[in-house]
Amino acid sequence: MQKVPLTLRGAEKLREELRVLKSETRPQIIAxxxxARAxxxxxxxxxxxxxREQQSFAEGRIAEIEAKLSNAQVIDVTQLDAGxxxxxxxxVELADIVSGDEVRYQIVGEDExxxxxxxxxxxxxxxxxxxGKFEGDEVAVRVPAGDREFEIVKVLYI
Known part of the structure; x- marks a missing residue:
């Protein structure tokens, strides 16, 4: 099975949700x-x-999280130095070449x-x-709203 990339922060968030589901939500539902049986x-x-419906949803989510974590390739961004x-x-900090607007995005896994x-x-x-691009490169992106061009202002590994 193919490994799915996941940031360290995303993996920790999933582990915490799993802990809450197993140690808090599951016992509440059982009670x-x-x-209700009484x-x-x-x-x-x-x-x-x-x-019973709540239990079904909770157990489904537990199975889903466990599957995601078992297929995850956890990447610690702070340990990267890709120059x-x-x-x-x-x-990535980007500047729209046409409007000059700046945006900042972190590239994360699908679920994050x-x-x-x-x-x-x-x-x-x-x-x-x-x-694969570098700081200072210009990038053309086709988005649903049309084509946009950005300049990569800064790349941070935080």
């Missing part, structure tokens, strides 16, 4: 099921069915992407265009 007839017991080259995990938080997926058009 809710036990309490109320009697399970066929017409809405609390029981709701708790100004854009690589997975780095943070959060455009509002400045994190773009390694599979996004912008990230694919940036990977």
């Amino acid at each position: 809710a099921i036990a309490e 109320h009697g007839d399970l066929k017409e017991n809405a609390e029981y069915h709701a708790a 100004g080259k854009v690589v997975f995990g780095c943070t 992407a959060d455009i509002k938080g400045g994190q773009i997926s390694v599979n996004s058009p912008i990230a694919r265009a940036l990977i």
Whole structure:
């Protein structure tokens, strides 16, 4: 199976979510099921069915996180020194050549992407265009809104 890149911060976030699901959420759901069972007839017991549905979602999420972590190639960006080259995990400051607007993105794994938080997926058009380029390079990117050109102002490994 192919390894999926994941930043150290992203892996820690998934591990924490897994810990909460296993040590806090799962016991709460089990207690809710036990309490609902005590109320009697399970066929017409809405609390029981709701708790079972919660349990199903929680167990599904636990399995999903465990699968992601087992297939992850965790990359510690702070240990990289690619000499100004854009690589997975780095943070890139870009200047739009036409408007002069500056943006800052960190290139992260598919599951970590959060455009509002400045994190773009390694599979996004912008990230694919940036990977392998260096500080000072100009990059043309085809995005849904049309073609845009950026200059790579700075590459950070933080």
